[in-house]
């Protein structure tokens with residue numbers, strides 16, 4: 386048996402103090418893909434989260450021919466994509482690409498810089514069906530030839546005579562919007578994208594591409610227009626802060642009845658999650674770029690109803706932590722997961738800890754309040770792992786959350802940041 390890396394949590398400590406919110410995973414990944422579009426200069430990205438998905442993205446960037454440096458202490462990436470022209474490297478190999486969802490965001494750069502892309506696998510959290518048809522259909526409407534190799538389970542994209550076109554998304558896919566924008570920025574002519582995503586990360590990516598020389602208008606309206614330009618130049622950009630990391634820390638603070646200042650967090654980026662947490666009894670005060678989160682431990686948390694939906698709706702990536710928090714609330718909470726058809730794996734893990742949760746398809750009823758008991762639980766995906774750690778913070782005794790990798794994909798130095806707030810959390814190797 387090899388060694389397993391896991392999180393060990395001893396409950397019973399309220400979180401107090403200052404937490405530094407990391408740069409946004411879901412903004413930096415498309416930006417690494419976008420940096421590969423630049424045929425001149427070196428890109429500098431600052432406020433980069435030190436997470437496994439970023440390491441995988443940089444491995445992939447190197448694989449396709451870019452030179453990359455990750456200065457982790459400085460949270461800065463430098464990317465030189467000037468030499469990206471060898472079509473034999475226009476591949477997203479399964480060994481790297483199937484370890485993170487953001488790998489799909491490399492396709493536009495391979496299309497434009499090498500004229501083709503072979504997708505051998507795309508990963509990400511296992512949350513039920515996660516299709517990519519909007520991406521492929523959009524590339525095809527721009528003139529790319531998209532074919533499937535069913536034997537090997539590969540997708541091949543040939544992009545020789547691209548031209549602007551009218552594109553749409555059936556639902557406002559986050560990476561789908563980013564991918565269609567990135568495909569359009571170097572495509573001659575005008576491209577219009579209807580039903581585009583409104584997530585703050587998408588707007589940050591648009592700002593980044595705009596500073597590289599792309600011509601994009603309508604970000605944040607749902608109707609995006611892109612005028613193709615012949616080339617893009619590398620620039621320096623500071624990645625926005627991670628609203629999901631902020632939401633997780635806010636819910637952990639709420640669970641423990643603490644008082645934490647989240648440096649860099651923006652209340653507006655929480656969307657509906659802000660109002661739901663306030664209804665549960667969480668207090669927020671925005672002081673410039675610092676968000677203070679408090680919950681009076683003498684007042685029980687109130688139960689809540691929440692339906693996940695694209696921004697500014699309740700973020701699906703905060704649904705698992707909400708479920709964990711709802712186990713502590715005084716009454717029945719109702720959660721409808723409307724984005725993914727398989728994002729309730731946490732319910733079984735919380736049940737092991739003593740929670741009472743009824744799951745019916747994509748709907749769950751959480752019967753609170755429960756006194757959670759520490760035990761060994763599985764991190765099925767990134768946010769269910771984070772949510773299990775949240776449960777461990779208030780559980781009696783010790784909670785083991787394993788494996789650590791899904792959590793490490795998206796939360797930087799989690800144990801260190803939680804320990805600085807008074808929690809007893811360690812990330813450890815175990816035989």
Ligand SMILES: CC(=O)N[C@H]1[C@@H](OP(=O)(O)OP(=O)(O)OC[C@H]2O[C@@H](n3ccc(=O)[nH]c3=O)[C@H](O)[C@@H]2O)O[C@H](CO)[C@@H](O)[C@@H]1O
Nearest residue numbers: 411486487514515516517518519520558559560561724725
């Ligand atoms: C790297 C990244 O940014 N990941 C985020 C991104 O994932 P991602 O961009 O993959 O999520 P999407 O918004 O695309 O997916 C939402 C839903 O649309 C469906 N769909 C999507 C594309 C498509 O071509 N066809 C299709 O049917 C998916 O199966 C899913 O049910 O947004 C999600 C929803 O906010 C978040 O949970 C992820 O953290």
Ligand SMILES: C=C(OP(=O)(O)O)C(=O)O
Nearest residue numbers: 486487509510702767768
């Ligand atoms: C689902 C998530 O990520 P990904 O799309 O990268 O799997 C997430 O961040 O919770």
